[in-house]
Amino acid sequence: MAEETKDGPLEDMSALQDQLDELNAQITKQGSHVRQLKKDGAGDAITEAVAKLQELKVKSAELSEKLESDAPKFNRKSFDDLVLRKMFVVPSFEIHGGVKGLYDLGPPACALKAAMIDLWRKHFVLAENMLEMECTCLTPHAVLKTSGHVDRFTDLMVKDPESDECFRADKLLEDAIDNLIEENPTMSTEEKDKHLKVQIQADAFSPEELDKLLLEYNCKAPSGQNYSPSYPFNLMFKTSIGPEGTAVGYLRPETAQGLFVNFRRLLDLNANKMPFAAAQIGLGFRNEIAPRSGLLRVREFCMGEIEHFVNPKDKSHPNFSSIADKGLVLFGRDDQLGSGKTKLVSAGEAVKTGLINNETLAYFMARTQLYMEKIGMDPKRLRFRQHLKTEMAHYAADCWDLEIQSSYGWVECVGHADRACYDLDVHGKATKTPMVATTRVDPPQEIEIAKLTLDRKALGKTFKKEQRVVSSALEALAEDWSTFEPIATALEKEGKAMVDGFEVTKDMVTWAKTSKRVHEIKFTPSVIEPSFGMGRILYSLLEHSFYQREADEQRCVMRFTPQVAPSKCAVLPISSSAETNAVVDQIAAELMESDLSTRVDKSSAALGRRYARSDELGVPFAVTVDFQTLADETVTLRERDSTRQVRLPKAEVTPSIFAIIHNRLTWEKLTARYPMVTVEDGA
Amino acid sequence: MAEETKDGPLEDMSALQDQLDELNAQITKQGSHVRQLKKDGAGDAITEAVAKLQELKVKSAELSEKLESDAPKFNRKSFDDLVLRKMFVVPSFEIHGGVKGLYDLGPPACALKAAMIDLWRKHFVLAENMLEMECTCLTPHAVLKTSGHVDRFTDLMVKDPESDECFRADKLLEDAIDNLIEENPTMSTEEKDKHLKVQIQADAFSPEELDKLLLEYNCKAPSGQNYSPSYPFNLMFKTSIGPEGTAVGYLRPETAQGLFVNFRRLLDLNANKMPFAAAQIGLGFRNEIAPRSGLLRVREFCMGEIEHFVNPKDKSHPNFSSIADKGLVLFGRDDQLGSGKTKLVSAGEAVKTGLINNETLAYFMARTQLYMEKIGMDPKRLRFRQHLKTEMAHYAADCWDLEIQSSYGWVECVGHADRACYDLDVHGKATKTPMVATTRVDPPQEIEIAKLTLDRKALGKTFKKEQRVVSSALEALAEDWSTFEPIATALEKEGKAMVDGFEVTKDMVTWAKTSKRVHEIKFTPSVIEPSFGMGRILYSLLEHSFYQREADEQRCVMRFTPQVAPSKCAVLPISSSAETNAVVDQIAAELMESDLSTRVDKSSAALGRRYARSDELGVPFAVTVDFQTLADETVTLRERDSTRQVRLPKAEVTPSIFAIIHNRLTWEKLTARYPMVTVEDGA
Known part of the structure; x- marks a missing residue:
């Protein structure tokens, strides 16, 4: 029945979710209120406010539970069948036996990805004047040695x-724990929690710890023996560049390095203004030990990375206020090791309480959340998980992964890392290139410095042609007393000190602590890096978009938003007459002229069957040219999810769909303009 | 002076070119007329028509000469400086010493490329419902062994x-010939032609021929010795896939193979309808021996490839009539080895006379020409060069390269090859997968076949588990008497025959020639492949877009069309007052909301200096907020190439530019609507 909404339960759920979100927002607000009262020492008022807060929390817990039990079940068989049959994703080189971890995107996924990337570019690059680059995948050894990837981009x-046969040690442990819990349904919650806490840290253990745990959890190799001891395997694909075969190169494991090594040119192009962001969309490669989970763990993938360069002493963001109220589902590291529950917190609140390290990091997290909502991801299945201390690199200030829930569980899809000044620092040192920006100090300030007297002779005798490197390094440190002080102490106490790997002795330098009036300060920028796994996002979107019609499980639908849908409109003739076909061709040509990708289906299948075909590809609209069209030049326009139809003049089809795609009209507003049609479409 | 057209000479040239094009079209027409007369044996009328034709040709030659001498000189120094300074293209990993043949695209080139690819997708994929895919770069050995790349993708x-030190032998020979000609200015035309004919075939010689020629032309290695003998070097980057290190893989040298191996799924998705095209945009890799010529010969590049699958017995194209009249500058193989001159011929005429092998090939050549014009390439510097017989693979039916003229000469940028059924054939055989399509025969036809009786026992004894493969191969051949006849003859005469690598003997099979009524015929499709080198096209477009203002050589301009320009509009305040800045921000925000990339320049530089900066980036329009804006809400809008300005209400800026970008308005029409402003902009 066309008048009935077929996805009623989903709409109910969305209303429930709205209530829940609102409730959670109230909780956040009330929590903040309670904190303020406590701070003010408000006495009785606190008790009252806390009681109110508890009440809200109970309501929220009830709603959450209801929502979860109402969630529709995911039918993997139907989903996988559709994905393969319609060529969303197919295994690469299938007729040659395929290669694990390599997948091709077929026509509908290709168009979907193009739309996702177009929106990404508009949402991030264009909206904030980021400097987009396209660097090469082939990367020489020196660059990845410097970045640390040659030594540390490994899995055990x-x-x-x-x-x-090779296996990834941490995955074996994770699986063993899953099995243990599954096989022991009577296990106490306490014991279960203990195992889960081991599982969550699986990829952070040392080889020795992992070997011990694999024995403890009784993991056996397929042959029945114990596994070999674990050892680090480098995940980069290695090749050699040039005909001589002597220059080692790798396929980049991330796009970021290309941006870091271009930092000086980028800063210059940006007229030396800070902060600024560079961005890159491109391929990354990772020679996974044992790829699995379909598109979620592959050996070649598309990434979108942003490197936001910022003064380490001021990580505020000029546009922070625009997203300060945006609610984020946060899974902080304390909660991961403690309650196991997420919190809905506004970006502003999270920064204020120190949960998220700084404004810029929180700003990008909120922008990522908005992007996900824009491309049609289910907001109920998104959360930000903070890295455990043990997961983070030593230099990182804070890291939050956007995780998306799919049938494979919660999967990291976007990393948000404050990498401090590590990257610019290592490349600067390795290439002896100053990777610094300048900030004006207005009014000028007095700062403490060390005034050096260098003994050029002594330096020259020891360091020969490296003399200049050492003296420059000393002078750079002397610019700020706080950075020179440790050197001064070492020289005084031990007679020598290490400076950028060189041993400087007391006879080479004398100093005086003094002060200087400065108009500008040089600094190595910190990098805040949102890093998007586009393939994972695409796969998650496929799962989030998939559903089966209530009335008929055989009828699968992809609920892509009109903006990202691979095809925007289907055009179907009700008969095969030349007259009807001419109108179909004319409408299709008009749509195409407005760059609206169109799918003509003139096959002799029943109309309902043809609607079903276009539903499977997630085509949001279908125009049908019927007998009435020839009489009065009107056609029907069907919306995919509601299956409702309106009748409108054929000349208004293209402008209407164009307006919807460009966010200037909604289906709801359109239905108010034209008469609704009552027809059975078989959906 | 704003009223004057600064690029006057260019416009004159364009008028000359129009005359020339028209003249050449008349020549084509007259030529065709002469041919018809000769065919009809028209006597005296022929002499008259030929005289007319000669007269037209003389005029055309005069015009061509004039055009060439008037062509502005290319200032490489200014061009290279601009390209690097504005980060259109920069050497990759520069601070680490760089890698030959690897370049990064900086922000303006990145945006330019995105626009080029967007137009490519609309012009080719969307407009013809091509099936776009995205396959992986990593490719297993089996696929590239099958395609022939492991054995034959080599340079000498x-x-x-x-x-x-390694060198490419053919390039050494080419350089030697260039030098010889340059060093002997008095060389006779005849002798020069002889050398040039050797040069044009440089990459088609055998190792032995090349070694002989290198000696003949006295090529010496940098050390002063003779070079080592030449040998084939495989140009693929090799790696290993998976942790075991045993699975050899390569980075794909072209995107095409991914489409070929997916042929069966694609045909199925296309509801088994033929012809159809698949397309792919993505990276290709080539381990060049000695990369040079900047972006024109690199080791990692973006390609756009189309594989049009067609019945080898019917290579007509349904939309051919839409481009039949399009004129193409053709450089056929006879002319390359003969007159050395190109011809302007319509696509229809070229197919009719057999110069281009078939409609589909000519159709794509014309579509490529249209695409180049759409993105703003200079049509005077485009030509299609046919492959010499010696350049083509043995299976290819015909090949035409679109060459673009730049300061590096004429460079192949788009290949158009009729590859017959080679690709599907080899993958089908290697994987024992039928790579066939079906065409209905209506009415049904009688065809001659061989009716086989197989001796399963004899087959089984010799071939064991391969028995089925051999019998299937025999049965497939027997479907058509013409394919079985050679086997029959061999069996009769020699008692044995080779079938797909197996030796079949007479005792295994007997046959009778008979006929069968068929309703459909199975065939291996031919492939027509347009293959675009996007990086080369981008570089050529940079050169074609670059010019220096007549009045001031220091002022460089990029004349990008509004559709591909990296930034669509600059917004400049005339003063730094808060009121002025607020208007600037508002206009910029409006432009961005309509997805029009915008460049705000609030620096204190003079307005003329700021216009010049946006000219260098090829921004087509600049809005200036001046004192009058605050009084009457109007702003000036400046067009880059003419430097003319109009004054219009600020609210009309965004809709006007949006309409121009989307081809719904032109600058000329816009200037008719609003008053022209007379100002000195310093350009």
């Missing part, structure tokens, strides 16, 4: 001693 | 025996 691997 | 290399 074990082998079956009999077959030499 | 020589070494300096002293230093082991």
Whole structure:
């Protein structure tokens, strides 16, 4: 029945979710109020406010539970069948036997990805004047040695001693824990929690710890023996560049390095203004030990990375106020190891309480959330998980992964890392290139410095042609007393000190602590890096978009938003007459002229069957040219999810759909303009 | 002076070119007329028509000469400086010393490329419902062994025996010939032609021929010795996929193979309808021996490839009539080895006379020409060069390269190849997968076949588990007497025959020639492949877009069309007052909301200086907020190439530019609507 909304339960759920979100926002607000009262020492008022807060929390918990039990079940068989049959995603080189971890995007996924990337570019690059680059995948050894990837971009691997088959050690442990819990349904919550806490840290253990745990959890290789000891396996694809075969190169594991090494040119192009962001969309490669989980863990993938360069002493963001009220579902590290529950907190509140390290990091997290909502991701299945201390690099200030829930569980899809000044620092040192920006100090300030007297002779004798490097390094440190002080102490106490890997002795330099009036300060910028796994996002979107019609499980639908849908409109003739076909061709041509991708289906299948086909591809609208069209030049326009139809003049089809795609009209407003049609479409 | 057209000479040239094009079209028409007369044996009328034709040709030659001498000189120094300074293209990993043949695209080139690709997708994929895919770069050995790349994707290399430095042998020969001609200005035309004919075939010689020629032309290695003998060097980057290190993989040298191996799924998705095209945009890799010529010969590049699958017996194209009259500058193989001159011929005429092998090939050539014009390439510097017989693969039916003229000469940027059924054939055979399509025969036809009786026992004894493969191969051949006849003859005469690599003997099979009524015929489709080198096209477009203002050589301009320009509009305040800045921000925000990339320049530089900056980036329009704006809400709008300005209400800026970008308005029409402003802009 066309008048009935077929996805009623989903709409109910969305209303429930809205209530829940609102409730959670109230909780956040009330929590903030309670904190303020406590701060003010408000006495009785506190008790009252806390009681109110508790009440809100109970309501919220009830609603959450209801929502979860109402969630529709995911039908993997139907989903996988649709994805393969319609060529959203297919295994690469299938007729040659395929290669694990490599997948091709077929026509509908290709168009979907193009739309996602177009929106990404508009949402991030264009909206904030980011400097987008396209650097090469082929990367010479020196760059990845400097970045640390040659030494540390590894996973711990074990082998079956009999077959030499390779496995990822942390995944074996995770699986063993899953199995243990599944096989022991009567396990106490306490014990379960203990195992889960081991599981959540699986990729952070040392080789020795992992070996011990694999034994403890009784993990056996397929041959029945114990696994070999674990050892780090480098995940970069290695090749050699040039005909001589002597220059080692790798396929980049991330796009970021290309931006870091271009920092000086970028800063210059930006007229030396800070802060600014560079961005890149492109391929990354990772020679996974044992790829699985379809598109979620692959060996070649599309990334979108942003490197926001900022003064480490001022990580505020000029547009922060625009997203300060945006609610984010946060799973902080304390909660991961404690309650196991997420919190809905506004970006502003999260920065204020120190949960998120700084404004810029929180700003990008909120922008990521908005992007996900824009492309049609289910907001109920998004959360930000903070990295555990053990997961983070030593230099990182804070890291939050946007995780998306799919049938594979919660999967990291966008990293948000404050990498401090590590990256610029290492490349600067390795190439002896100053990777610094300048900030004006207005009014000028007095700062404490060390005034050096260098003994050029002594330096020259020891360091020869490296003399200049050492003296420059000393002078750079002397610009600020706080950075020179440790050197001064070492020289005084031990007679020598290490400066950028060189041993400087007391005879080479004398100093005086003094002060200087400065108009500008040089600094190595910090980098805040949102890093998007586009393939994972695309796969998650496919799952979030998939549903089966209530009335008929056979009828699968992809609920892509009109903005990202691979095809915008289907055009179907009700008969095969030349007259009807001519109108179909004319409407299709008009749509195409407005760059609206169109799908003509003139097959002899029943109309309902043809609607179903376009539903499977997630085409949001279908125009049908019927007998009435020939009489009065009107056609029907059907919306995919409601299956409702209106009748409108054929000349108004293209402008209407164009307006919807460009966010200037909604289907609801359109239905108010034209008469609704009552027809059975078989959906 | 704003009223004057600054690029007057260019406009004159364009008028000359129009005359020339028209003249050449008349020549084509007259030529066709002469041919018809000759065919009809028209006597005296022929002499008259030929005289007319000669007269037209003389006029055309005069005009061409004039055009060439008037062509502005290309200032490489200014061009290279601009390209690097504005970060259109920069060497990759520069601070680490760089890698030959690797370049990064900076912000303006990145936006330009995105616009080029967007137009490509609309012009080719969307407009013809091509099936776009995105396959992986990592490719297993089996696929590229099958395609022939492992054995034949090579260049001939020589070494300096002293230093082991590697060189590309054909390029050494080409350079030697260039030098010889340059050093002998008095060389006769005849002798020069002889050398040039050797040069044009440089990449088609065998190793032995090349070695002989290198000696003949006295090519010496840098050490002063003769080069080592030349040998084939495989140009693919090799790596290993998976942790075991045993699975050899390569970075794809082209995107095409991913489409070929997906042929069966694509045909199925297309409801088994033929012809159809698949397309792919993505990276290709080529380990060049000695990369040079900037972006024109690099090791990692973006390609756009189309594989049009068609019945080998019917290579007509349904939309051919839409481009039949389009004139193409063709450089056929006879002319390359003969007159050395191109011809302007319509696509229809070229197919009719057999110059271009078939409609589909000519259709794509014309579509490519249209695409180049759409993105703003200079049509005077485009030509299609046919491959010499010696350049083509043995299976290819015909190949035409679109060459673009730049300061590096005529460079191949788009290949158009009729590859017959080679690709599907080899993958089908290697994987034992039928790569066939079906065409209905209506009414049904009688065809001659061989009716086989197989001796399963004899087959089984010899071929064991391969028995089925051999019998299927025999049965497939027997479907058409013409394909079985050679087998029958061999069996009769020699008692044995080779079938797909298996030796079949007479005792295994008997046959009878008979006929069968068929309703459909199975065939292996031919592939027509337009293959775009996007990086080369981008570089050529940079050169074609670059010019210096007549009045001031220091002022460089990029004349990007509004559709591809990286930034669509600059917004400049005439003063730094808060009121002025507020208007600037408001206009910029409006432009951005309509997805029009905008460049705000609030610096204190003079207005003329700021116009010049936006000219360098090829921004087509600049809005200036001046004192009058605050009084009457109008602003000036400046067009880059003419430097003319109009004054219009600020609210009309965004809709006007949006309409121009979307081809719904032109600058000329816009200038008719609003008053022209007379100001000195310093340009």
